[in-house]
Amino acid sequence: MATKGRLKNILATVATTRLTEARAKIFGHVLNPTSQKSPNKILWKKLISDKVAGWYPYDIKKDDPLVMARQEQERLSKLEMLKRRGKGPPKKGQGKRAAKHSK
Secondary structure, three states, X not given: OHHHHHXXXXXXXXXXXXXXXXXXXXXXXXXXXXXXOOOHHHHOOOOOOHHHHOOOOOOHXXXXXXXXXXXXXXHHHXXXXXXXXXXXXXXXXXXXXXXXXXX
């Protein structure tokens, strides 16, 4: 009887470990059964350096004044459209915080 219970526990642990391995493989998680510290947290961070920045193409949007002017014009036209519908930003001193203090 004792061996039957022990065998059942062994099979259950094997099944759960296989299930966690499959889950990690499917969803792209990192499996860490020993709970040791790993460098994955550091590796997933955004890379910052001149060398790494050189790997990516130059973004013309940042320096081209025509592109920036067009984006600003689009922003202003969208803001104007919202104001006409009554959904624009409130005037200074007319927001939620000011409404709370006036009660």
